[in-house]
Amino acid sequence: MSPNWTDRHFWLVVLAGSALGVLGVLLAVWGNPQNSGICVSCFVENSAGAIGLHDNQRMQYLRPELIGFVIGSAVCAVLFREFRSRGGSAPLPRLISGAFLIVGSAVFIGCPIKLFLRFTAGDLSAIAGILGLVVGVWVGLQGLSHGVDLGRSRDENPGSGLMVPALFLLFLVFLFARPAFILFSERGGAAQHAPALISLVVGLVLGALAQRTRFCITGSVRDGLLMGGRSPLIWGLGAFVLGAVVANLTTGQFQLGLYGQPGAHTEHIWSFLGMLLVGWLSVLIGGCPFRQLVKAGEGDVDAGLAVVGMLLGGGIVQSWGMAATAAGVSLPGKTAVLSGLVFILGISLLFRDRVRA
């Protein structure tokens, strides 16, 4: 059950995991909201607000980390000749799945990366989310083993794969040029951010590392369930947790407790269900929100559509009041999570290859 210790890829995965954990904590020290050094779903909501997809004045900022993830991944994929335009596998279900990834994350208050950042900062309310994520990934794997499949992607015209990296390149220009139509919060969570250049560099490094290693949180859980300790990714997740705990302890951000934690609520059932939705969807579409960004960077048009869906989802969860707060989960948020579960159950029925199963 032990990995191949002499494998260079194994150590690269460990490096990627620990870098994500440590830098995730440090970004909060450098100015990002507490326990949200890296939170793809929060950042997507911020970015959706910045481009005018919602009008919550406290949640509008074009997060440089997201731009870095996509561009870092694209540059790395080109350098290592892994950039390949591919797509055509159930485009609309993937787009809607992207939106529901943000719904599930918003109800929990955080994507799978933030889930573990919260946990490693001593937030015990994250345990319900971890259980939900693991169960969601397990249910997703059951689906795969019973023939649920969105279909194979195929090679596409190279231009298709460039669309999402080009969009994020445009966001990069907007971030520094600050045209009038891009909105930047002066109060609230979005006004709390690390210096843009630092965030961008961290994003580029993590995007490149994630592209090389295929590291993501739900992928690690999935491989851990499938292969146990033989999977390098589960060791990457271990390195992430260890790195984040050490960073939280050394920077004085560790505070053990269930109550009064930053950006957290105690409606554990909804935390569980929100993360269950995220875990299940992630298995179905091949990665959590972070992984979708990285795959979109390396030319995966299907992941690109999920990213577009995530941006739309970021606008919708804020506009329709679905996002949870420390006060708890709103009725629209609960309704949206259950709708997401209806969606994925329906997709599982419709996209099932019963002959193969």
Added chain:
Amino acid sequence: MFQDRFDRLLFAGLLLTVAVLAGLLITAPIDASHVSGRVMDRQLEQEMSYQARIAFLTRRYQPVIVQLGQGALPEALLTLEEISRDLPGEVHSDLLRGDVFFRMGQLDRALTNLAVAVRQNPDYVDSASPLNQRQLIDAVVSQGMPQLRDRLRAQPGNRSLEQVLKDGYYLQSRLAGGCE
């Protein structure tokens, strides 16, 4: 890539359009009125309405602030009742009521009122906002919560105290920061 005349034509068109676009952006005046007026108007409107709201709250609640300064706490509560009749749903009344109850030593009621105010308007725990009241809220939470826990230990199962404790946890969480 450029296999025939049509390819070259497309490429020339592309270069020309990029050049025109670049020229447009470089030579465009930086005057705000030329840049997406509607968006600018919206941002300006939002900022003006926010500033107007702060000015309105400051003026409308000035008598309460004066009474608080003089230590006239029951009078301040009465004034807040009057204002609440005029402005039902305005949570600034709840915030100031929380302040009054804190000064009176009624920490449960202070916690409850402050939680109502912060739920409706997170600016009260935002250090970047002119409405920031973190110091007051922090003082109420740090003094109120230990007392509350002691009382709950003495009266386990007291529903109203449990609700106040929840309000306290909510305020603690908001003070701790994090995403919204």
